[in-house]
Amino acid sequence: MVDPASPPIGPDEVWIRVSIARQDLCLQQGSELRKKYLVSTARAGPGELNGSGCTPRGWHQVRAKIGGHEPLGAVFVGRRPTGEIYDEALAVRYPQRDWILTRILWLSGLEPGRNRLGERDTMRRYIYIHGCPDSAELGQPGSHGCIRMRNEDVADLFERVPVGTRVVISE
Template sequence: MAEDFPMPPLNSLPQAAAVEQGKASVDFIVQDLQRRFPSYSTERVLLIDGIKQKMELIENGQVSQTWVISVAQKGLGSLKGSEQTPTGVHRIAQKIGAGAELGTIFKARQNTGRIAEILTGADERSTGDNVTTRILWLAGMEPNVNKGGNVDSYERYIYIHGTDEEGRLGQGASHGCIRMKNQDVIDLFDLVSEDTLVVITPN
C-alpha cells in the first residue's frame, strides 16, 4: 500500500510563493516611490512589465487590474531615435482624447475625425503606426534615465495609447510607445489622472 504523504503547507507551493513575491515587489515599488517622489500620490500607480508585455494598476498597494500591452518592437531603452520603450519612473503629463469615438485616429495629438479599422489577427498589419482612441503622454521623472538630454521621454513623445493592431498585443510591436486595446485604454483613461506615476520595468 502506497504511503500517504502530507500536503505541503500552502505557503510552500510555487503559486503561493509567486503571489507572495509579487506582493513584496509591489510593496517595494510603492515604498520606493513614496521615498523618492513624496509630493506625488501613490494611491494609484501603473506598473508596466516590458518583458511580459503587461500593465498593472496598483490601487492602495494592491493590484486591481491587469492589461495585455505591447512595448517597442526593438525592446527597452531611453535614447532618442532608438525606437525603444524607456524604463524607469514616469508620470502622466497629459491626457488627450476624452470623449473621442473608439478607434479615432490622432495625428500629432490632434483628432483627425477618422476611425481606424481595428485589426485583431496576429498577422494583420496596419498601413501606419496609428495612435488611436486615447493618449496618455508620459514625462520621465529620473534625470539622465528618462528625463533631459537625449533620453527625455516627453520630448520623445512616449504615450500609452490605443492601437489598430490589437492582434499584435502581447509582443513587442510599437516604435517606443505602450500600446493597448482601444476599450482598455478608454477604461484606463477614466481611472487615472494627470500626475499618476508610471513605472516601466524590464521584469
Template sequence: MAEFRQVAGWEYAEERRLVISTSRFGVGQAEDTNKTPLGLHRIAEKFGDGLPAGAVFESREVVGTVAEKPKAGIAHRILWLEGLEPGFNQGGNVDTHARYVYIHGVGDESTLGQPASRGCIHLAATDLLPFHDRTPTGTLLWI
C-alpha cells in the same frame, strides 16, 4: 514590463494585469532608438476626452477613425508620459516626454502581447478607454 498602479480614484480594488505591447526594438532611454523607456514616469497630458472609441490621431490631433484607417498607429486615446528620473528618463537625450512616448491604442490590435511598437505602450481599446477615463494627469507609473 509595465505596471500601472493607481493611487486614487481607480474603481478596481485588485491589481489588474493588462495585455500590452512595447517596443520591437527593446527597452532603452536614448532618443532616436525607438525603444520603450524604463523607470518612474507620470502621465503628463491626456488626449481624447469625450471622443468616441475609434478616433485616429496624428500629432495628437484627430484625423479620422479606425473604420477609415484600420492600420492606424495611434488610436482611441493618448496618455503622454513624462520621465521623472533626471539623467535617466528626463532631460537631455533620454527625455521620455521629448521622445513623444505615449500609452495609446492602435487600429490593429493583433500585435498586443508581443513587442510591436516604436517605443510607446499599446493597449487594447477595451482596456485603454477606462484606463484613460479613470486615471488623472499626474498619476505615477513604473515601466
C-alpha cells in the same frame, strides 16, 4: 517589483506598473492590484535614447490626457484627432502609419539623466500609452517605443487615472 530607490507609494495612491518582460500593464492602488491589461511595448526592446524606438524604463508620470471625448477607434496624428475612425480601408490607404487610436496618456520621465532631459527625454520622444488597431498583436513587443493597448482597455484606464499618476516601466 517597485524600485526601492523610488519615492514611496502611499497606500491609497493610484499608480501604473508596466512590465516589458510580461507585456502587461497593472493599475495599482498602493500595493493592491486593481486591473491588469495586456500591452505591447517596443519591438526594439527597452531603452531611453532619443531616436532609439525603444520603450523607456524607470519612473514616469502621466503628463497629459488626450482624447477623452473621442469615440473608440478615433485616429490621432500629432496628438490631435483627425476626424477619422480606424478601419481596414484606412489601414490599406495609409500602410506606413503608426496608428495612435482612441486615447493618449502622454508620459514624462521623472529621473533626470535616465528618462528626463537631454538625449533621454521620454516626453520629448512622444512616448504614450495609447490605443491600437484590434488587428495588432498584444502580449509581445511590436510598437515604436510607446505602450499599445486595446482601444476598450485604454479608454477604461484613461477614466481611472488622473494627470500626474506615476508610472514605472521595468524589464
